[in-house]
Amino acid sequence: MIVTRFAPSPTGQLHLGHAFAALTAHGMAKGQNGRFLLRIENLDSGRCRPEFERAIHEDLGWLGLAWEQPVLRQSERFGAYRSALERLDSQGLLYPCFCTRGGILAEIRRAAEAPHGPDGPLYPGTCRNLSRDERQARINSGSPYALRMDTTKAAARAGALSFEEMGNGPDDERGTIAADPLLFGDMVLARKDTPASYHLAVVVDDAFQGVTLVTRGNDLFTATHVQRLLHALLGLPAPRYAHHRLILDESDQKFSKRNSTVTLRHLREQRITPEQIRLRIGP
DSSP: OOEEEEOOOSSSOOBHHHHHHHHHHHHHHHTTTOEEEEEEOOOOTTTOOHHHHHHHHHHHHHTTOOOOSSOEEGGGOHHHHHHHHHHHHHTTOEEEEOOOHHHHHHHHHHSSSOOEETTEEOOOOTTTTOOHHHHHHHHHTTOOOEEEEOHHHHHHHHOSOEEEEOSOOGGGOOEEEEOOTTTTOSOEEEOSSOSSOHHHHHHHHHHHHTOOEEEEEGGGTTHHHHHHHHHHHHTOOOOEEEEEOOOBOTTSOBOOTTOGGGBHHHHHHTTOOHHHHHHHHOO
16 A cells, blocks of 8 residues: 655745645555655754644645644654664764864865765765764763764665665656665764754654655655665665656746745635646646
């Protein structure tokens, strides 16, 4: 049975791009008598708001979508993320990183040829080789730190990995795709103010909810490579993936929550119907 999910963050009103993503996931599930889930990804306590969470339910209901109850909220899953971090730490794959963002950028500028990933220059590994005593001394002194994964060591432990792509990834990639776990370098998996990164949380939650098919935009295609690594390290089943096209504005840019004219709330107020929304964004 196909199990899909729509997992928005309540940091603003849903827009046309969200509508397309939700309708795509719902359609792929219901087209095969599968299950459609809603997950609220509200780890960012500084930006997530209850009124936006309520609006998500209202907008999706207005579109005619139905989902299983109860709705999973990531803010209620901190224990599961801690357990995943402990499992990775027990394998010797995590290390504390005391670098500030400014310090990282300064070191990258000093490097002759800083390697780049999909999001820009990769972390140069400043804290990776600190001694155990130095790490503990900094922790004891109260220095703030993030937890990074030693991705090179992790990839060596996991071995060759791949994932199944059913959608239209970049360059229309489909079928079995070899994963490149080193794509993002040594990723941050947790910070003091955020108990889990996006990558860690979605991997843990998809497995917990029994998601078998992850549908999402092409802008998250590269994230699949590192998430596949986390599946292997945590002993979790890997879902299949169906990356879809993005809904773009007149300037060929992704829709933004800051553009109130394309939010579902605004369109509802303009007496636009769900049927007109579906025609506008297409299949």
